[in-house]
Amino acid sequence: MFRGRRxxxxxxxSRLQLVLVQDRAGLSNEELAQFRRELMDVIQKYFVxxxxxxxxxxxxxxxxTTLSINSPIVVRREGEKGGQLARKSS
Numbered sequence: 001m002f003r004g005r006r007x008x009x010x011x012x013x014s015r016l017q018l019v020l021v022q023d024r025a026g027l028s029n030e031e032l033a034q035f036r037r038e039l040m041d042v043i044q045k046y047f048v049x050x051x052x053x054x055x056x057x058x059x060x061x062x063x064x065t066t067l068s069i070n071s072p073i074v075v076r077r078e079g080e081k082g083g084q085l086a087r088k089s090s
Contacts, residue, residue, distance in 0.1 A: 039069060048074040 050072040057068040
């Protein structure tokens with residue numbers, strides 16, 4: 001009965017935290033989206049990642065903001081600037 005209400009509470013809290021982080025950091029929605037894309041680009045220079053699992057979370061407490069990045073790695077890239085894919089040796 002309360003399952004939908006609880007889920008909407010979590011979503012609302014997450015949105016409020018994002019708004020607070022944006023306010024504190026001075027970033028617009030577009031700038032935060034660009035920041036996320038640029039983070040993914042940098043990570044992809046070194047790793048092949050599962051983009052569908054890539055997630056950036058911002059959490060704010062009274063006196064600090066925490067940035068958490070979850071990026072499932074498929075394989076490490078070898079070489080400078082993401083050249084060859086790493087191969088497992090048998």
